[in-house]
Amino acid sequence: MEREGPAASKETPYFPDNERRVTDLNGQILLTPDTNPGMDRLRCRHLARAYQRAAEDDDNGKFDFSRFAMVGEPHYDNFVDRAWRDNYLPPFEENLGLAPAMQRTVIDGDRFGVFLGEAFKELASTGKNHATAILVTANFSETAVADERYTGHALSVSMRIKQDGESRDVYVARVYDPNRTLTHKRVRVTDLQLLERLTFHDFLDTDVDYGRPSVLTVVSPSLSLEHDPALTRTGDATLKGRLHLAMQANMPWEVRAVARQLRNPATRANLSDEERIALLAGKDTSGATALGAAMLWGYVDAMAMYGLTLRESDLKPEAQAELLAAKDAEGVPALQLAVQNGHEDTVSEYGKLVFCSGLDPEMQAGLLAARRSADGLPAMALALLPSQRANDIPSLGAIPLHLYGAMVLRSGLPVDMQAELLAGKSPEGVPALQLAVLLGHQAEVLAYGELVRGSGLPLATQAELLEAKRPNGIPTMEFVLLPPPGAEALSNLEDSLRAYGTMILQSGLPVETQIDLLTSRKRPELQGVPTFYLAMAGQKDGKLVACFASMVLRSELPEDAKVMLLAASVPKYGLPALWRAVDLGNGATACQFAREVLQSELAVSAKVELLAGKDATGTPALAVAMAKGARGTASFLVRQILCSDLPDAMKVELLAGKNAKGVTALEGAVKADRLGVVKACRNIIRRSELPPAMQAELLAGI
Incomplete structure (x- = not known):
């Protein structure tokens, strides 16, 4: 181990370089546009991860702050050492670089010194001289309230054992705060018991208001973190932060520990139902819930443990349903976001959560519908309507549609409820398929047909889904073949008609059912008059007529069915x-008809x-x-x-x-x-x- 000079009185955390202490580049280093969609600059998690990785790779656990040197304004392109930047500061970090090989735990901030002592004991027992970890804090305000939310912040810690001139072990810990970008706060002791008195707050700059950093996630590639959890927990006050951080970093065992603590009679006695609901929601200041955080990263084990925690909570069904919806600050349920982002494991696990919830079928259906608050559109509608998604949602083609459909079809709900979910109706009762046809989402329309065809639902239910009627009884074929005034503002109706008609013709439904869907002949208001007859009678340019005729003529329908569809005679x-x-x-x-x-x-x-x-x-x-x-x-x-x-x-x-x-x-x-x-x-x-x-x-x- 490396030796240092005579011992100094550095047993209280201190900044070794006060001049550099004032530099704050957190959120200041700009990225070139489109480098990382949804992000325009490096944040604390990037800087904390860079410090941790570089210190881990150094033989003595040190970090060279000159690596942050830039020429000109703070910009990603202006780093002097670009090779180091590319290796240690990639613009995209997968949730703090969490990987299966990285161990993780949650500790209370007041026991941070105890944690350091346990970490140094592990290093000494294994013969290692340094280790590192990423730290994520949950910072609460100074005034506690029932629905209190917290801010998160990423830091890192480097620990090192060396020897002084008398061959004594010296324990050095450095906590790096990206808000003090070019320095760290350091402590040096020769007696590990001196660390036990230190809290995490002791390692922060007193000039920065962090509120109450009461709980931390610790993520390390070089520590086992197998110390006794009781050593680093202080009681009930940190449960909310512990739950969110455990869900955010995929620690189902920590979620279970929180659940056990919540079942403790003493803990229960001190919490009202309102406080328990707020605790289990575990929201941060952005409005993200604990369950939403786990779903964002696809942590299905944590999700499953959360579901079990809710089932054991004896909260009212309405409260459990609200927690399972996990809506963000804009009122978007976590399931809807998972569907749009194509997170297959998350969507599948969420379906299991709801199925096992013990809630009545109506509540389960409401959760699976996953309607956003702003306009009431359900998850199925957003899967079918890319144009209605937020700008930062990637385009994944038919993947969201098939993910959502598969979840619904495995839900165990009654057939009529499954059909209602797959219809994805707007608050006004307009099926998502009809909107997709009118808005020109042809690929999604065809994918919807594939989903319904392979659903195993009764044929009558499949036909109902493909017909996609409005509340006033107008089916999709009638709406697209007989567009209302102003429809010229819609996307290419010919392509939409062709896609929708092709979907019906490839549905595998009986020929008579296909004819029903293509003609709307069973709609009472039309008295048996085929939709195509009305189109021939009402359209001047004939483009939609030609499209319909071409589609029918090129289909695999029997010839007599083709003739009947195109003759479109009025029965009376x-x-x-x-x-x-x-x-x-x-x-x-x-003339268009005759040509076809x-x-x-x-x-x-x-x-x-x-x-x-x-x-x-x-x-x-x-x-x-x-x-x-x-x-x-x-x-x-x-x-x-x-x-x-x-x-x-x-x-x-x-x-x-x-x-x-x-x-x-x-x-x-x-x-x-x-x-x-x-x-x-x-x-x-x-x-x-x-x-x-x-x-x-x-x-x-x-």
Whole structure:
């Protein structure tokens, strides 16, 4: 061991360099934007971790403060020793660098000197000369109140054994506070009993108000921390801080110790229910709860022990539910954040916590819904709606959706409650799926379909989830195929329609159920009128119509189902959608529809049936277009039919457009005095590649 000069009276903690004592770089060293999302500068945890690691790596447990030297303003890019910076001051620290190999415990601040003594005894027994640890404090205000919260602060400690000139062991401890960035507070003793009188407060700068640093987390890579816990605990006053720090650093045994202490009759007698609730919430000044801290880092063992602690607490169910919700200062439940961040183990363990809670199913469902206070949106909605998440939440695609869905499906709740959770309705009752479709989250929509398809829920329940009705009964297909005024402000509705329709067509539901979902034909208000019929009748540009038709035509539905969906006839009057579009003058819509049908792989007979579009009297759509003088529509339909791959005989049948009385479309146009239409269509036919005899048949008497 290293030797030092004659002993000095340094048995009281002191700063070896008062001039450097005033330098405070905590929170002052800027980071280049986007270096660490959500953080713009180095904080106490970075500096404390750097000190601890560097001192641990030094043979004598020392730290060289010149490593913090910078050129110019405090900025991460301005460190002189960049190699050291990159090694010891990475801008991102995984919760103080906690790793399985690092031991941890919680001690009371008033017993910090006792802890140092025990640590030095361990070093001496193992033949080591130095050790280090990170310290995290819970600093309470000087005035205690029932719902008191605390601030956290990260520091570090370096311990070293050396020998003086008389070969006596000398014990040196240095506590590093990032608020005093370029120095540390030191104590030197030759008798370990002299350490026992020291509190943690003795190692802090008296010029800084830390409140009451009553409890500390100790995290060390070089100490076993296996001392008797009773030596470093003072009683009930530190329970709240101990609980939060234990959850924050994944110490389920410490959580259990707190639980045992809370069951002590003497402790219980001194705590009201309100005080116990505040204690078990364990909030810091940011509003983060003890359970929320464990969930943030995925500490499932600590979560499980916390759940057991609540079950043994005999608090009222409402209080237990509030604690399990673990909402942050903005009212966001910890589960919702875990889902959005894709923390699989956390989400799964939370589901188990709720399942084992003993709460009634309604309360369990409320916890799993995890609605945020600001707008009432539940976790499922945020999983489906990336655009509604906070800016600092990463984009993880369908991962949050599948994590949440799997948890719900394992929840053991009744099927109707599971369905309600998976619907993820807003406070107004709008299902999350409908919002996702309207906001253009196509990938999430398709992922939702996969989730429902693999859910194992009854088929009727699956259909209900995919239909995604509003409280007024309007299903998603109707809303997206018949967008309300102002919908042009929404994302690309064609892509949304295609994604939603594809989801239904890939659902694995019976064909009749798929047709129900695609047509909304069972909605009482529509009286059996298919949604596609209304779209053909109401849309002028035909883009959504073409999208729907293309999607159906390319699906794996049976051909008769495709024809039924696209004919979209009104049951009462037998009017097909194409006939109605032409009758109302929606020429562009009719033409888009015809193009999709003609380019499809339907059988010839099916194409002819759809393009004829005859009403109950046998009058085809082309005859209506000509009779109304819709020159553009009629010309387009004639041209498309002639350019198609239909057999010539089928082309002639469609172009003739005879009604039930045998009157052709062109004859009807002549009788209606629509000579412009007649002339245009006649010229198109004459320039076509139809055999002359067929041309003559079509133009006979014209």
